[in-house]
Amino acid sequence: MTKDLLSLSTNDYIAGIEAVAARFDSATYPQQNLPADDWTLLTRAGVLLPTLPKEFGGRDSHLEMCRVIETVSEWNLPLGMYVTVITGVALRPIALWADDEAKQEVLPHYSGGDPMVAGFASTEPGCGSAMSGMTTTFEEVEGGYRIRGRKHWQAFSLSAHWWLVSAKNDEHGREYGYFIVKRSEGFRTVQPYEPLGLKVIDYGLNEIDAVVPRHRRIRAEGGNLRPMVEMLMASRALMAAMGAGFLRRISREAHAYADRRIIGRGPMSGIRFVRYRLAAIDTSYTVCAALNHYLQTSLDMKGDMIGAFPAVQAIKTVATERMLSAAQHYQQLVGGEGYRSGSPTNISAQAFLDARVYTIFDGTNDLLSQQLTEYCLARTDGRPLSEFLAEWPLTAAAVTEHRLDLGFLDQNLEQEHRVLAGRAIAYAFSIGRVMRWADETDAAPAEARAAIEFLKADIAGVAGEFRLLATGVLGDEDEAPAETSFSRSVPVPASV
Ligand SMILES: Cc1cc2nc3c(=O)[nH]c(=O)nc-3n(C[C@H](O)[C@H](O)[C@H](O)COP(=O)(O)OP(=O)(O)OC[C@H]3O[C@@H](n4cnc5c(N)ncnc54)[C@H](O)[C@@H]3O)c2cc1C
Missing domain, CATH: 1.20.140.10 (Butyryl-CoA Dehydrogenase, subunit A, domain 3)
Incomplete structure (x- = not known):
């Protein structure tokens, strides 16, 4: 269905996105989690395609990623965030750094117009700004890795089919790892959260206890959090x-x-x-x-x-x-x-x-x-x-x-x-x-x-x-200098 979109010029392709996005006008669209049927309207219009490499059925375009987000956000800002998380945060690192086997396993699901969702699980109840405090761990087990921990505030907590999960291992000094996890492998939402805004997206507190095959570990430096900073740069931009x-x-x-x-x-x-x-x-x-x-x-x-x-x-x-x-x-x-x-x-x-x-x-x-x-x-x-x-x-x-x-x-x-x-x-x-x-x-x-x-x-x-x-409003002149x-x-x- 989305194959027809691959030959369109950028302007024709964006015009198609615009026509569908208009149906989600924030003046009239209900304040509710996006139903899968409505997400299908957008995936069939091709909102995920610019993120995906051509060999996986995508349009592979930086400029179009930007223009899709701008167009959707003009009609409905939360929907712009919806698309950003799936494309810029979850699928982009997989497309860039996952093993071919993992890409082959995951990416084709996102190019065919099905209502597929993916999320990025990093923040934990005990840490958000200083991610070195994460408690979610990974360990090598036969055939792959076991990942265990709790994450919260993830976009698509209840609805994502695939996850990119960050975890640590302290067995031989601190090491960080990033793993592609299928929801059914052990990602469970134990408490839904009610956000004040961004109502199209579902949030919650999640527990992870999953074993994933070895090829689902993303190729990334393990000694520090630099890869995580990089993975967040597209959404920040x-x-x-x-x-x-x-x-x-x-x-x-x-x-x-x-x-x-x-x-x-x-x-x-x-x-x-x-x-x-x-x-x-x-x-x-x-x-x-x-x-x-x-x-x-x-x-x-x-x-x-x-x-x-x-x-x-x-x-x-x-x-x-x-x-x-x-x-x-x-x-x-x-x-x-x-x-x-x-x-x-x-x-x-x-x-x-x-x-x-x-x-x-x-x-x-x-x-x-x-x-x-x-x-x-x-x-x-x-x-x-x-x-x-x-x-x-x-x-x-x-x-x-x-x-x-x-x-x-x-x-x-x-x-x-x-x-x-x-x-x-x-x-x-x-x-x-x-x-x-x-x-x-x-x-x-x-x-x-x-x-x-x-x-x-x-x-x-x-x-x-x-x-x-x-003028001394912090009132701490005599205290020892902060770190x-x-x-x-x-x-x-x-x-x-
Ligand atoms: C709607 C929503 C969607 C989210 N989506 C996701 C998602 O998809 N995936 C995911 O993993 N996480 C997600 N998060 C989590 C989000 O990224 C974190 O909430 C955020 O990084 C802040 O972490 P924290 O909440 O633990 O706040 P804390 O780390 O406790 O920080 C609280 C406050 O402390 C102050 N502070 C912290 N550090 C400094 C500093 N150096 N200087 C000055 N002040 C400072 C700031 O005022 C800051 O806002 C989401 C959160 C929300 C609310």
């Missing part, structure tokens, strides 16, 4: 595509509502502060569109992405922050009707609940920001951080062209400063992406200018937070 689709919709909805709603003698959109909120929403869209352009043109989910670590940390944190802040502006603009579930006049209540988790999951933004700073600090070669950023290819053009004053970063950076500094670095990175997007597309220069002004104000905000911290070693998930410079 795809936040730009989700953000671009979602915020195009939110911008449209917010403008239409503000034009329709009469306050006093005229439309709400005539109030100047309302226009400021609309500008904040519009510039958030611009920022995500620029990050998405960078994702489409400069990154490649079809290969190892670890080299893009700093760019991806910046994309994830800025795109998700923009999604959340724009959703909040939209909900504020809608007033009381924005606090009503299922309101017929707007989608703001659910949009806010859906966007809320984006700054938390897939690596909490605070941790990712800290890691971005540490990535840069490990490469300064003794220079002040601001000097490094003025020369670093990812921020140099923005720093020079907009005379960004990042001198406030040049001090002893405690943990709290590193989180904030990472945000400033990510904003500077984003200014550079907006500049490039404006140069390489037919975007209106005024849109780019406004987005850059908002990002510069964000950097000034971080500088203000540094000043706030300097300042770098996170072990941050790639070290090649020369180290």
